[in-house]
Amino acid sequence: MTLVTLEELKQWLNIDQSDTSKDIILNIYINGVSEMIIGMIGRNILAEDHIEKYAGTNSNALILKNYPINSVTSIKYIIDNAVYRELDSTEYDINSKSGILYKDLVWGKIGGSSLMSQRINYPRRHIRIEYNAGYAEVPADLKLLALQLIKSQLGIDSSEGASQGLKSYSISDVKMEWKEDVKLSQEQIAIVNKYRAVNI
Structure with missing residues (x-):
């Protein structure tokens, strides 16, 4: 499952929906960040x-x-x-x-x-x-968290550019790598903890 859609990410990044030149790369980020967050949560959150x-x-x-x-x-x-x-x-x-x-x-x-x-x-x-x-649709705070992390990984707010992004994630013959120092803020950690699986 993915936490955001390509259309939502394009709106978040102010990319025209008709511009498909970066769709493959954006989908890699969507899948990579979604898997990272879901892995931290430890369960599928959808119904x-x-x-x-x-x-x-x-x-x-x-x-x-x-x-x-x-x-x-x-x-x-x-x-x-x-x-x-x-x-x-x-x-x-x-x-x-x-x-x-x-x-x-x-x-x-x-x-x-x-x-x-x-x-x-x-x-x-x-x-x-x-x-x-489970939830009928992805909760808004998780969706926002995914969008924030994707934007951070793309390096849009950094002079380093997109090259600071993913650490080993690939679709077909396109491969990207996460940066080593992916860190969540206390507010972002609180969002993940809110949905964590119960250990029994």
Whole structure:
């Protein structure tokens, strides 16, 4: 996926839409910067279906890896590939924005433990969730971040010119390289952190 379109980038850079002389290079920058940002985020942010397994939390909150949650198709408790219970939609609540499922009773853990421990040290991922999560379109702040980084990489505001740009990215027989010192400001880092994948 790309965070900006060629048309949007041309408008941002004040390049006439009818001028196609730099389209190949601009697309390389679009793809390169988009992949860099998405790599930092660690997940696809656009809406798509997911099938994931989770261990219980022994609390009433279960944080899903992807958000915002658009819909939940099913939640099943599975042991040894056999469904032993499917939750009804009335048994849980969805905090769509943060990607959390709440339940009046706990999302119980099951699994094994060491001989010296009474806790479950080796929980099984017995909760199988099918759901759709992500944004219908690229959020405006991520789009702006991509445009800012592309402009910076092109060196438009620098006397060094476009040669200070990419570090090893190519399409067909055209290859460009990123500059070594790509650094994000605190505000830009905050934007990336806002969309980062949840480590579970």
